[in-house]
Amino acid sequence: xxxxxxxxxxxxxxxxxxxxxxxxxxxxxxxxxxxxxxxxxxxxxxxxxxxxxxxxxxxxxxxxxxxxxxxxxxxxxxxxxxxxxxxxxxxxxxxxxxxxxxxxxxxxxxxxxxxxxxxxxxxxxxxxxxxxxxxxxxxxxxxxxxxxxxxxxxxxxxxxxxxxxxxxxxxxxxxxxxxxxxxxxxxxxxxxxxxxxxxxxxxxxxxxxxxxxxxxxxxxxxxxxxxxxxxxxxxxxxxxxxxxxxxxxxxxxxxxxxxxxxxxxxxxxxxxxxxxxxxxxxxxxxxxxxxxxxxxxxxxxxxxxxxxxxxxxxxxxxxxxxxxxxxxxxxxxxxxxxxxxxxxxxxxxxxxxxxxxxxxxxxxxxxxxxxxxxxxxxxxxxxxxxxxxxxxxxxxxxxxxxxxxxxxxxxxxxxxxxxxxxxxxxxxxxxxxxxxxxxxxxxxxxxxxxxxxxxxxxxxxxxxxxxxxxxxxxxxxxxxxxxxxxxxxxxxxxxxxxxxxxxxxxxxxxxxxxxxxxxxxxxxxxxxxxxxxxxxxxxxxxxxxxxxxxxxxxxxxxxxxxxx
Amino acid sequence: xxxxxxxxxxxxxxxxxxxxxxxxxxxxxxxxxxxxxxxxxxxxxxxxxxxxxxxxxxxxxxxxxxxxxxxxxxxxxxxxxxxxxxxxxxxxxxxxxxxxxxxxxxxxxxxxxxxxxxxxxxxxxxxxxxxxxxxxxxxxxxxxxxxxxxxxxxxxxxxxxxxxxxxxxxxxxxxxxxxxxxxxxxxxxxxxxxxxxxxxxxxxxxxxxxxxxxxxxxxxxxxxxxxxxxxxxxxxxxxxxxxxxxxxxxxxxxxxxxxxxxxxxxxxxxxxxxxxxxxxxxxxxxxxxxxxxxxxxxxxxxxxxxxxxxxxxxxxxxxxxxxxxxxxxxxxxxxxxxxxxxxxxxxxxxxxxx
Numbered sequence: 001x002x003x004x005x006x007x008x009x010x011x012x013x014x015x016x017x018x019x020x021x022x023x024x025x026x027x028x029x030x031x032x033x034x035x036x037x038x039x040x041x042x043x044x045x046x047x048x049x050x051x052x053x054x055x056x057x058x059x060x061x062x063x064x065x066x067x068x069x070x071x072x073x074x075x076x077x078x079x080x081x082x083x084x085x086x087x088x089x090x091x092x093x094x095x096x097x098x099x100x101x102x103x104x105x106x107x108x109x110x111x112x113x114x115x116x117x118x119x120x121x122x123x124x125x126x127x128x129x130x131x132x133x134x135x136x137x138x139x140x141x142x143x144x145x146x147x148x149x150x151x152x153x154x155x156x157x158x159x160x161x162x163x164x165x166x167x168x169x170x171x172x173x174x175x176x177x178x179x180x181x182x183x184x185x186x187x188x189x190x191x192x193x194x195x196x197x198x199x200x201x202x203x204x205x206x207x208x209x210x211x212x213x214x215x216x217x218x219x220x221x222x223x224x225x226x227x228x229x230x231x232x233x234x235x236x237x238x239x240x241x242x243x244x245x246x247x248x249x250x251x252x253x254x255x256x257x258x259x260x261x262x263x264x265x266x267x268x269x270x271x272x273x274x275x276x277x278x279x280x281x282x283x284x285x286x287x288x289x290x291x292x293x294x295x296x297x298x299x300x301x302x303x304x305x306x307x308x309x310x311x312x313x314x315x316x317x318x319x320x321x322x323x324x325x326x327x328x329x330x331x332x333x334x335x336x337x338x339x340x341x342x343x344x345x346x347x348x349x350x351x352x353x354x355x356x357x358x359x360x361x362x363x364x365x366x367x368x369x370x371x372x373x374x375x376x377x378x379x380x381x382x383x384x385x386x387x388x389x390x391x392x393x394x395x396x397x398x399x400x401x402x403x404x405x406x407x408x409x410x411x412x413x414x415x416x417x418x419x420x421x422x423x424x425x426x427x428x429x430x431x432x433x434x435x436x437x438x439x440x441x442x443x444x445x446x447x448x449x450x451x452x453x454x455x456x457x458x459x460x461x462x463x464x465x466x467x468x469x470x471x472x473x474x475x476x477x478x479x480x481x482x483x484x485x486x487x488x489x490x491x492x493x494x495x496x497x498x499x500x501x502x503x504x505x506x507x508x509x510x511x512x513x514x515x516x517x518x519x520x521x522x523x524x525x526x527x528x529x530x531x532x533x534x535x536x537x538x539x540x541x542x543x544x545x546x547x548x549x550x551x552x553x554x555x556x557x558x559x560x561x562x563x564x
Numbered sequence: 565x566x567x568x569x570x571x572x573x574x575x576x577x578x579x580x581x582x583x584x585x586x587x588x589x590x591x592x593x594x595x596x597x598x599x600x601x602x603x604x605x606x607x608x609x610x611x612x613x614x615x616x617x618x619x620x621x622x623x624x625x626x627x628x629x630x631x632x633x634x635x636x637x638x639x640x641x642x643x644x645x646x647x648x649x650x651x652x653x654x655x656x657x658x659x660x661x662x663x664x665x666x667x668x669x670x671x672x673x674x675x676x677x678x679x680x681x682x683x684x685x686x687x688x689x690x691x692x693x694x695x696x697x698x699x700x701x702x703x704x705x706x707x708x709x710x711x712x713x714x715x716x717x718x719x720x721x722x723x724x725x726x727x728x729x730x731x732x733x734x735x736x737x738x739x740x741x742x743x744x745x746x747x748x749x750x751x752x753x754x755x756x757x758x759x760x761x762x763x764x765x766x767x768x769x770x771x772x773x774x775x776x777x778x779x780x781x782x783x784x785x786x787x788x789x790x791x792x793x794x795x796x797x798x799x800x801x802x803x804x805x806x807x808x809x810x811x812x813x814x815x816x817x818x819x820x821x822x823x824x825x826x827x828x829x830x831x832x833x834x835x836x837x838x839x840x841x842x843x844x845x846x847x848x849x850x851x852x853x854x855x856x857x858x859x860x861x862x863x864x865x866x867x868x869x870x871x872x873x874x875x876x877x878x879x880x881x882x883x884x885x886x887x888x889x890x891x892x893x894x895x896x897x898x899x900x901x902x903x904x905x906x907x908x909x910x911x912x913x914x915x916x917x918x
Contacts (some may be wrong), residue, residue: 179648182615183706184633186642187662187713197661201652281695282651 012475017389017400018384025388027443030408031418038253040423053345054256064264067236068226070150071218074157075211079157082165083207083314086241088305089166090173100309102169103316107160109497109551110225110320111297111504112519118319119156119228119539120147121326128322152228157221159315166312172279205282209275220411221448222507223521226527238413239262242511245417251424258414264341270410320544327537344538357526358535360518365542368520371434372502375441376495381527382442382493383449384487388479390450391457404450407443415440416511423512433517437509441502448501456490457483492557500550568632568750569593570717573620581610583618583773589766592625594743594750596760601794605753605838606645608770612751626716642719647702649694655681656690662713668813673781680708683742693874694884700731708738711746720752723761729833736763757797761785769793770831776886791912794833797817801839801884805830805908811856813849826910833907839886840900841875843893849900856906858884858899863892 039051054060088094089101107115123144124126130142137143147150180202185195222238229235235243241261245254264427330341346352348361384402390401407415426432461484468478484491506521515520520539527536573586583604589595592752597605610616612623630638641662649658651886654722656677663673681687684704694702704721710718723739724732740763754760760767761781769776769784769792777784777793788794791802808823814873842849849857858879865876873891877899884899908915 177646177648178644178702179644180650181611181634183642183644183648183709184650184661185615186613186638186640186719187709188636188639189661190636198650200649205654494812 001168004145011052013392015391016479017386019384021400021403023382024404024407024443024446027439028415031415031422031440031443032410033260033418034421035255035414035418036424039259042252049258050252051256055260056150060257060260062262063240066218066234067238068456069216070153070157070234070236071221073162074154074218075215077154077158078165078214079164079207079211082162082169082210084308085162085166086170086173086391088308089170090176090304094305096309101167102164102177103313104170104319105224105551106316107163108114108167109500109547110158111500111506111521111547112221113504113506113524113544114320114540114547115156115539116158116223116227116321117524117528117533118323119152119224121160121322121526121537122319123147123152123155126310128447129317139360139516143466148228150229153225153234156224157218159319160224161217162311163316164214164217165207165210166211169203169206173203176202190255190376193433204496205275208270208283209279212268212272214510215263218270218273219265220413222413223525227525233273233312237264238411238507241413241417242507245420245511251421254417258417261414262410265411266409270497272372288305292519318363323537323540323544326534327541329534330426338534344535347535348538348542356530356532356535357523358532361523361535364518364520365517365539367434369546371438371441371519373501375445376499379442379445379449379498380453380491380495383446383453385490387448387453387457387485391393391452401454402478405447410446412440412505412507413511415443416508420509420512421533423514430451430516433513437517437519440508441505444505444508445469445498449498452497453487453495456487460486489557493554494552496557501544501552569884570612570623570625570751572621574608574611574618574623576607576611576616576618578607580774581607584609585773585775586621587768587775587778588747589751591749592747593677593765594740594752594753595766597750597770598757598760598796599753599769599776603757603770604773605755607723607773609696609751609753611644612717613640613719614638614845626633631801639713639715640717640719641715642711642721643703643710643723645722647677647694647706647723648915649697649702649709651694653694654690655686655692655694655697658694658705659709659712662709676712680712682712683745683826684708684738691781692754699727700735700913703727703858704738705737707742711742711748715748718748720750720751721850723756724754724755731760739763758791761797766901771794771796787914788833788907791831791833791909794907796907799885800833800835802831802833803882803884805832807831807880808832808856811858812854813853813857813900826915828911830915831909833909834905836874836885836887838901838905839884839888840902841886841888841892842898842900842904845894845898849898851900851902854903856901858902861899863895863897866891 002022040046040048042050043277085100085104088099096470118126124130126149127142130144133139133143134141146155165231180198181194184198185191189197198257219236220238222235222242222313225234225236226240226242229239232243237257238261238546241257244250244257245303281356282376327344328342329338329341331338344351347354347358350362354361386400386404390397390404419440423433423436464477464482464486465475469475473481504521505519506525509517509519509522512527513519521541524536524539524543526540527533567592569589571588573602574583576583581602581604585604585608597608611618614630621631625638625640626652630640640819650661653661655676656773657681659677660673663676677690678712679688681690684707686701687702689697689701689705694705697705698725707720707723710833720739727735729791733831736759739752743763746857752760752764761784764781766778767781767784768778771792777789779787784793785797788797794800795802795833805825812823840849840855849855861879863875864878867890870906872889872914875886875892877886877897879899886899
């Protein structure tokens, strides 16, 4: 008899992922197909000229270069800011370390529209930082004037992304044993030399991997560029695709630019994959001996550690806190003196008639909650069933895994574009519009949920299921009685992740939806566009609340599954 | 105190552990520190290397007190338990690293790398990355790298513990050979007593942060000065001293045995290989010198070990382990142990007879 996993139940394990995979296939490939066909089809039929023109035009090249340039610069700035923090977190124990560590995970869950809003509120000309500086040093003009410029883009990207590098590098660094460094000392290397020749090169895989991730984020950055760039001279691939489709109404050009963008992203992803593999290899060699916990020794070290922690907290929490503070402020007179007020919340919850875009705020909130709930409830079973097959070894499962991760290669703006083109074809009503939003969010969320569930599934020994089978439970009962309960934590985390992702999603939503369709981030975007920042802050605060709940619940679920 | 070689006396304490060790190793010697896990043997190595600092004490290497010398200037190389090969450098680069630090010219470096690689029989592996090596190969490279720094003292922290039994035996003789070729004073930490007996000139037995005994392998094995050393270095039987009057047989008169019980926990100790077994009731024990005789010992277990049988016996409620060339044919046997093979311990310490 062949000793294979699954054995006689092979059929079951083959059937399990099929529905989920089929749904994903449909949701992902159909819009992509529409996008590509739009790129290659004109009134006269099949044509290559449009794609050819897009691929070779100086305009495309300029946008590409700018996109790469801003991403590179943002990544570099993030690395420079993050490394001292990573060093601090990895090598010392000090009061507030756990707090800082928790803070560094914030960018993983915070929606980009909140980053934009927080940035404007905190760093803007009339922002909290300027107000503080002006008051303290009694200045006439705001000292920091960076909004709507290239600097703003880089700064926002850095603020958004350096905690990611700090988080990834420091956790790698922390688990790196000290033996290599000790060996270098015994071989005659000084501390500085050891750091340069041993520690830094050993860290390099994790730095490269984290930077590549950040580079990808910055490359695909949408809301930040759209709002903070403030003009056509700072347009990136994503923003340009959106602009072509929705402002110039030239779907064909948008589609062929998407094709171009997909090619570039694929290269980046291959590189990222390579860096991940490199990281995995170097990690396999690292033993996890506990490092000695030490406190900063010198006074200068202590002061530096303190300053860095304070600055980090300020940079991460400042913008978020200012959103909340600002949401409780309203100007009583036209001239603009602000005072404490519930006005925006009264408008948000429709206790008071909303002004301007605030009128659709409550609608947007309920829409977003409903959409996010549906997305979370559907994506978790899809990802779970796909994971049953993917966790096994073999060609079929690794190709399924690749397929599950495929939507990551295509940016959410491009997915949005696909659904936008579909919606143009079918011309349905509002309900069709919302359905398409749900579908687009699902495509975006599935890879993330899969990535949350899969590692937990792989950690589960195969013998659990096998012993259940020998005890007389069929594969289906084994799945529901053994595997699903064990994966509860991962499923909750994954579902929460999908929920948060959908709540904050703006890229695809903005690209695909017409003005009748409102979600929380879309209304926030419109409020920012009409300079009603306080109103946007009220919506933003609700979003922050939702994200915090999601964050806490998933951390609790994680703790539960670790405690097992 | 030798002025060449290593001589150290160190005190250090950690949460619930106190280390207070003093010993010396002569120049060119290979000394093993052995002890159960948690006895402070690795800490001792790290103290000598300078990776941690003792509260007080002295470390004198070839006449110089190196207590205040920073790690990188001590000229003490160390092979770590996990080898700590630099993962981002290949084999040749790893070995060249200490020479690069000393600004050895490139040609000389290449020459040295080749020489060291042939010393550890790894000439073909220059360009390999540590990740592509097996455990035994990593161990050799780590040793070559340590030697490349031309240390005055070489420390090895359980260098073979991560390898399988067969490879361990092979590599330990390799280490001994390389030690003889280079003549570098070497301190070797292990928890495997067989390994220590096989390669060490001197064995330092440690327990609970203290040095229990220092001596050659034979001394440690045959004349342990505490019950701990006796039972740690190989197998043995421990029985209460007061069984002697019931079992002592003194035939030739003359060298009669003087029974003299002492206050405290007074025990006797002997090795399994010194136990004589007689399984034929009709025959006497083949022993003519003064010995102890245990009649009607019950055979409770017999394991075949290849070159001998390891027999578990029960005599008056005491367990006795014996080694024999043949399997006993009856369930009840007579045991004998020559009196001069017996060691006497009082409260765990050797009782010295004058």
